[in-house]
Amino acid sequence: MSDSFAQRLLDWYDRHGRKALPWHHDRNAYRVWVSEIMLQQTQVATVIPYYEAFMARFPSVHALAEAPVDDVLGHWSGLGYYARARNLQKAAQQVVTEFGGDFPADQAQLESLPGIGRSTAAAILAQAFQQRATILDGNVKRVLARHHAVDGWPGQTRVLNQLWDHAESHTPTERVRDYTQAIMDLGAMVCTRSRPGCDTCPLSSSCAAYAADEATRYPGSKPKKEKPEKSTWMVILEDPDGRVLLEKRPASGIWGGLWSLPELDPALESDELAEACERSLGLSCQDVTIQAGFRHTFSHYHLHIRPALIAARPQARVADDNDRRWLYRDEALALGLPAPIRTLLTDPGQTALL
DNA sequence: TATACGTGGCT
């Protein structure tokens, strides 16, 4: 065992740690990997129901590799960061073709797979293979920034490198799987962002921030920047049968790869929408109704969404049948609709449309 | 190095 830091953490874990999360049973590299990807920037309570449904549908790396991508995205819909889902399937296909269906127990080879970075590779090594490896997620950053009174925002390379150094130096050679879970659990349950439970923390006796009574000063906060305001038209094109036109979004950008209502150039005036639909979608429209807009806030900008209900004339046809489909709402919900668009389609209270 | 990428919980 390395230092008393790790030992105190393990003793605490034995009494208070989380040991019955869904990915803790039937533990193998595939199950650990899926959980780690879902848990990136996403809280445990949010992940659990998605994880259960995902594993029921894609129980093995082969099942995931062979599935239609819309099926994978559909199971991810509502979780956010959809590149994770597309990368997940790409990586599954690579594991099958390049590694014979077995995840490599090697840091560099794991990192060669899309969506797996330094910390996720280490988590898989520790959790699935019980190999000594060092993780550094948000919880660990907070614990270490406080324990060593590391100044500055972890987004800065200098600060990040310091945290990695501390993380490496504390990683024990024995019980790495439990240690890795322990330091994350401590961050999630005791060394929380606000109101940390220093009174019950096993590390308080050596914690520099606690000694200075300044736990919440660490880690340093991100410099704040003004979020730009963007705007878009979202058109609810309805054909005489009551079907709605959806289009598959490009793989990059917001809601990448998901099916959503078509967007139109925000510079268009409302009386130009019908003509714009005819031009860009190749179908004839009538009866444009502008709905109340609403603002949606993302990590880096605000988006003002202006919904427009447009009736398509009978026998309307669109170009690009692969990328655009007329669908009844129930069918639409089975696809990878992102949550805000799903709300538009299903919540009459919000839009007074449907 | 900075920015893009989502959604939901917390204060």
Added chain:
DNA sequence: TAGCCAAGTAT
């Protein structure tokens, strides 16, 4: 309540 943040990675 509006802003901050969460089991990070890719570009």
